[in-house]
Amino acid sequence: MRAHRDLLEKSDPDVFATLTGEENRQRLGVELIPSENYTYPEVLAVLGSVFTNKYSEGYPGRRYYGGQEFTDRVEILARERACQVFRSEHANVQPLSGSPMNQAVYLGLLELGDTILAMDLSHGGHLTHGAPVSHMGRLFNFVRYKTGATDGAIDFDAVRELAREHKPKLVLCGYTSYPRDLDYAAFKAVADEVGAYTMCDASHYAGLVAGGVMKNPMDHGFDVMTTTSHKSLRGPRGGMILCRKELAARIDKSVFPGLQGGPHMNVIAGIAITMGKALTPEFRDYAAQVLLNTQAFAGALTSGGAQLVTGGTDNHMLVMNTQASFGLDGRVAEELLDEVGITTNKQIIPDDPNPPLRPSGIRIGTPAATTRGMKEREMERLAGWMLAVLGKPEDAALRADIRREVEAMCLTFPVPGL
Ligand code: DSN
Numbered sequence: 001m002r003a004h005r006d007l008l009e010k011s012d013p014d015v016f017a018t019l020t021g022e023e024n025r026q027r028l029g030v031e032l033i034p035s036e037n038y039t040y041p042e043v044l045a046v047l048g049s050v051f052t053n054k055y056s057e058g059y060p061g062r063r064y065y066g067g068q069e070f071t072d073r074v075e076i077l078a079r080e081r082a083c084q085v086f087r088s089e090h091a092n093v094q095p096l097s098g099s100p101m102n103q104a105v106y107l108g109l110l111e112l113g114d115t116i117l118a119m120d121l122s123h124g125g126h127l128t129h130g131a132p133v134s135h136m137g138r139l140f141n142f143v144r145y146k147t148g149a150t151d152g153a154i155d156f157d158a159v160r161e162l163a164r165e166h167k168p169k170l171v172l173c174g175y176t177s178y179p180r181d182l183d184y185a186a187f188k189a190v191a192d193e194v195g196a197y198t199m200c201d202a203s204h205y206a207g208l209v210a211g212g213v214m215k216n217p218m219d220h221g222f223d224v225m226t227t228t229s230h231k232s233l234r235g236p237r238g239g240m241i242l243c244r245k246e247l248a249a250r251i252d253k254s255v256f257p258g259l260q261g262g263p264h265m266n267v268i269a270g271i272a273i274t275m276g277k278a279l280t281p282e283f284r285d286y287a288a289q290v291l292l293n294t295q296a297f298a299g300a301l302t303s304g305g306a307q308l309v310t311g312g313t314d315n316h317m318l319v320m321n322t323q324a325s326f327g328l329d330g331r332v333a334e335e336l337l338d339e340v341g342i343t344t345n346k347q348i349i350p351d352d353p354n355p356p357l358r359p360s361g362i363r364i365g366t367p368a369a370t371t372r373g374m375k376e377r378e379m380e381r382l383a384g385w386m387l388a389v390l391g392k393p394e395d396a397a398l399r400a401d402i403r404r405e406v407e408a409m410c411l412t413f414p415v416p417g418l
Contacts, residue, residue, distance in 0.1 A: 001044075001045070001048070004048065023415075023418055026038070026415050026418065027410065027411075027414075027415050027418055028341055028406075028407045028410050028411070029341035029342065029343055029406065029407075029410060030341060030342050030343065030368075030369055030374075030382060030406060030409075030410060031343050031368035031369065032342060032343055032344045032364045032365055032366070032368070032369065032382070033343055033344060033345050033363065033365060033368075034204060034231075034316055034317035034363050034364065034365020034366075034367065035176070035203075035204060035228075035231045035365070036230075036231070036365075036367070036368050037230065037231060037232065037233075037234045037367045037368045037371055038234070038368055038371045038372065038415050038416050038417065039230065039234055039235060039236060039270070039274075039416075039417070040234060040235075040273060040274070040277060040416065040417070041416055041417040042273050043234075043235060043236050043270040043273050043274060044417045046236075046266055046269040046270050046273065047236055047266050047267065047270055048266075049266055049269070051071070051074070051265040051266035051268075051269050052264070052265070052266040054067070054068075054071055054265050055262045056068055056071045056075070056262060056263055056265050057256060057257075057261055057262050057263075058256065059075070059252060059256070060072035060073075060075050060076050060079075071265045071268075074265070074268060074269045074272050075093065075094075075263075075265070075268050075272075077272040077275075077276075078091075078093040078268050078269075078271045078272035078275060079091045079092075079093055081272060081275030081276055081278075081279065082240055082242065082271070082275050083242070084275075084279060085210045085275050085278045085279060086206075086209065086210065086216060086218050086225060086242050087216060087218050087219060088218050088225065088242035088243065089243070089244050089245040089248070090242070090243050090244070090245050090247070090248035090251070091240055091241070091242050091243075092104075092240065092241040092243075092248075092251055092252055092255050093238070093240050093263075093268050093271050094255050094256060094260065094263040094268070095226075095238065095239030095240065095241060095255060095260070096238065096239065096260060096263075096264060096267075097228065097237060097238060097239050098126075098128070098201075098203050098226075098228040098239050099127070099128050099134075100239065100255075100259055100260060101226045101227075101228070101239030101240070101241055102126070102128040102129075102136070102201060102226055103128065103135075103136060103259060104241065104251065104254045104255045104258065104259050104260075105199055105224055105226060105241060105251065105254070106136060106139070106140055106170070107139075107254050107258060107259065108247075108250045108251050108253065108254025108255075108258065109169075109170065109197055109223075109224075109247065109250060109251075109254075110140065110169050110170060111169075112139050112140070113139075113140065113141060114140055114141065114168075114169040114170070115140070115141045115142075115143055115166050115167065115168040115169060115170075116129075116130060116140050116141070116142050116143070116168055116169070116170045116171075116172055117142075117143050117144075117145065117159070117162060117163055117166065117168035117170070117171045117172065117190075117196070118130050118142055118143075118144060118145075118172040118173075119144065119145060119146075119147070119172070119173065119174075119175055119178070120144040120145065120146045120147075120350075121144070121348075122348045122349065122350050122351055122352050123146050123147045123175075123178065123350045123351075124147065124175035124176060124177040124178030124350075125144070125175060125176065126174075126175065126176040126201060126203075128201075129142070129172060129174075129201070130142025130144070141166075143162055143166045143168060145158065145159045145162055146158075146350070146351075147178065147180075147310070147350060149350070150310075150311065151310055151311060152178065152179070152180050152309065152310030152311075152350075153180075154182070154183070154186075156183070156186045156187075156189075156190065159186075159187075159190050160190050160193065163190050163191070163193065163194045163196070164193075164194065167194055168191075168194065168196045169196055169197065170196055170197045170198075170199055171187055171190055171191035171194075171196045171197070171198050171199070172199045172200075172201065173187050173198075173199075173200050173201075173217075174199075174200045174201030174202050174203065174204075174226075175201070175204065176203070176204060177317070177319055177347055177348075177363055178310075178319075179294075179308070179309065179310055179312070179313035179314065179315055179317050179318055179319055180310055180313070180314045180315065181214050181215055181314045181315060182200070182215065182217075184198075184200065184215060184217045184219075184220035184222060185220050187200075188220055188221055188222065197223045197224065198217075198221070198222045198223050198224070199222065199223060199224040199225070199226065200217035200222055200224070200225045200226070201225075201226045201227070202217065202225055202226070202227045203226065203227045203228040203231055203239075204231055204232065204315070204316070204317070205231075205232055205315050205316055206225075206227035206228075206231070206232060206233050207231065207232025207233040207234065207278070207283075207286075207287055207290070207316075207367065208232055208287045208290060208291065208315060208316060210233060210278040210283065210287070211278070211283050211284045211286060211287020211288065211290075212284055212287065213284075213287045213288055213290075213291050214314075214315060218242060223243060223244055223247060224241060224242065224243045224244075224247065224251070225241075225242045225243075226239065226240070226241050226242075227239070227240050227242075228240075229267075229270075229271050229274055231367065232287075232290065232316055232367045233274055233278060234274060234277070234367070234371060235270055235271055235273070235274030235275075236266075236267045236270030236271060236274070237267065238264065238267040238268070238270070238271055240271065241255070286370060286371070289370050289375065290316045290366050290367055290370045291314075291315070291316070292375070292376055293366040293369065293370050293374070293375065293376060293379045294313045294315065294316055294317065294318060294365075294366045294379075295312075295313065296376035296379040296380055296383075297318060297364065297366060297379040297380075297382065297383050298312050298313050298318050300379065300380045300383030300384065301318065301320065301383045301386070301387065304383065304384070304387040305325065305387070306320055306325040306326075306387065306390075307320070307321045307324045307325045308320055308321070309321060309349050309350065309361065316365050316366055316367050317363055317364065317365040317366075318363070318364045318365075319347060319349060319361055319362075319363055319364075320333075320361055320362050320363075320364060321349055321360055321361045322360065322361050322362055322390065323354070323360040323361070324360070325390070326390040326391060326393070328390060328393060329346075329354060329358045329359065329360060330345075330346030330347055330348075330358070330359040330360060330361050330362045331346045331357060331358050331359070332393065333346070333361075333362050333390055334346045334362055336389050336390060336393055336399070337362075337386060337389060337390075339389075339399050339403065340385065340389055340399050340402045340403040340406055341403050341406040341407060341410070342382065342385065342386060342389075342406060344362045344363060344364050345362060345363050346358075346359050346361070346362055347359055347361045347362055347363040348360070348361070349361040364386075366379065369382070369413075371416060372410075372413035372414070372415060372416075373413050374413055378409065378413075381405075381409065385402045385405065385406065388402065389402060
């Protein structure tokens with residue numbers, strides 16, 4: 001690695017400067033975007049390895065190019081380990097990322113124009129769960145369920161009514177901005193009643209499922225679970241589709257040749273490593289600490305007067321209503337926190353009256369900070385700094401002081417791989 005860096009520094013100092021700049025940003029700031037993490041040094045090693053040189057269209061034992069002895073072996077390792085981690089009968093580890101992963105499921109199991117019942121986007125659903133600006137919103141007919149106004153609970157009588165009325169072919173749960181666990185048995189009962197497939201997009205919290213601290217949709221008879229590999233799982237940027245074996249051929253065909261060409265074998269090697277790590281006791285400890293950290297964060301923020309969507313959290317994230325808490329929209333809050341080295345992201349909240357680029361809230365997540373070894377005490381310090389910054393948006397001197405404190409704390413928690 002050292003030799004590769006030296007070569008880059010000499011041959012392309014402009015790109016090298018962006019790399020070292022980003023390394024410093026990561027080292028000196030706290031990453032609280034709930035979908036981000038610091039991957040394992042071993043994963044960094046295979047991402048920058050000769051696996052990136054290889055075309056491997058097809059699947060192990062059925063490729064369209066020669067020279068597949070080692071790519072076959074590593075893809076089989078990734079698939080077998082993923083099945084073990086999530087107690088699934090089949091795994092496809094080729095999706096290039098989260099959006100094509102979900103698209104491959106819809107296109108593999110449904111006909112164009114079919115109805116999908118999914119979570120309302122402002123209540124936490126993802127773009128690929130039917131946003132009108134996503135191609136999926138044009139190709140399929142999405143009907144949306146919402147979450148309860150105070151505690152965020154899902155009203156399954158209302159979900160069942162929607163299902164009876166619209167007869168979806170797929171009932172989809174999972175989310176990108178919702179701080180609670182899900183009742184998979186209740187979703188499955190609704191889907192069974194109308195003869196629909198069940199699918200969970202667990203991209204955000206799959207690491208907590210793997211670590212045994214959140215429920216696993218595959219334990220509740222779900223047909224399909226999708227997850228990206230780089231969020232709470234700490235892997236490379238990629239996607240996985242887990243499914244029952246009866247659906248395996250349709251899913252595989254939909255990913256390749258239906259939607260994609262050559263898989264990224266360096267990423268698949270990284271997924272194999274990530275799944276191996278997810279099977280260890282250390283990973284269970286990590287997942288448990290992520291939950292302890294979000295709970296400590298939530299407690300400190302609410303006792304300081306902040307308003308959290310649903311009132312708290314069962315997972316790795318918090319959604320703060322910055323408008324109601326501090327009279328600041330999410331964009332301003334994000335920018336103020338950026339100034340002190342605390343990275344969050346602006347976020348729409350349920351039925352947000354404001355537009356997505358100036359929404360009413362921010363998301364806060366603990367997977368990355370937990371990877372650095374931060375615990376409840378650091379979460380409380382971070383919450384205190386956030387309350388101070390957002391409570392006094394006009395105070396630039398305060399932000400300069402807090403930035404120094406954030407940097408000092410960060411230097412005592414090294415980023416893995418740096
Ligand atoms: N961009 C991801 C997130 O931040 O939730 C989802 O794709």
